[in-house]
Amino acid sequence: MRPLIIPGILAAFSVVVIYLALQLKLSPPMIVGHSMQPRSFPIFLMVINLILIGILAWECMRNPPKPVELEGITTWVSISVFAAFYFLTTYADFFIAIAVVMFILSTSWGERRLHVAALISVTVPLTLFLLFDEVLKIRFPRGLITNWYYG
Secondary structure, eight states: OGGGHHHHHHHHHHHHHHHHHHTSOOOOHHHHTTSOOTTHHHHHHHHHHHHHHHHHHHHHHHSOOOOOOOOOHHHHHHHHHHHHHHHHHHHTOHHHHHHHHHHHHHHHTTOOOHHHHHHHHHHHHHHHHHIIIIISOOOOOOOHHHHHHHO
16 A cells, blocks of 8 residues: 555646646637647646556556665755755856756766766757747746846
8 A cells, every 4th residue: 555655646636737727717719729728738748647647556556666775865966956956046047057957967976077067067058048049939037147148
């Protein structure tokens, strides 16, 4: 019964999201056209989630998981970095935060070549920024770098 606690929590979350999505009003046809209603997307995702939870519960009952060892320092560094990500995005800039988080995570998980970690932590946020700004025409929240770029 204990291995089914996490799937149960995930299933309850999925059902709550589906309930909340069903409370949203339908968009008028002239706005949506022939495409999907905005509330359909979270419902679709949560139905997929419920299917995957069913598979997970079935696997847990068929092959009960072995006890898990305590996590190492790398996991706690990762959790701390993700907690610090919020403060970096709030007080510095989203792209500075992504670069710092990627660099710290890659080095803490074993990347010994600092130049590779630095290259990845600069290239990926820059590529994401250019993709969203130039291709998708989506602007990011203002910060140190985005203020400089947007003028």
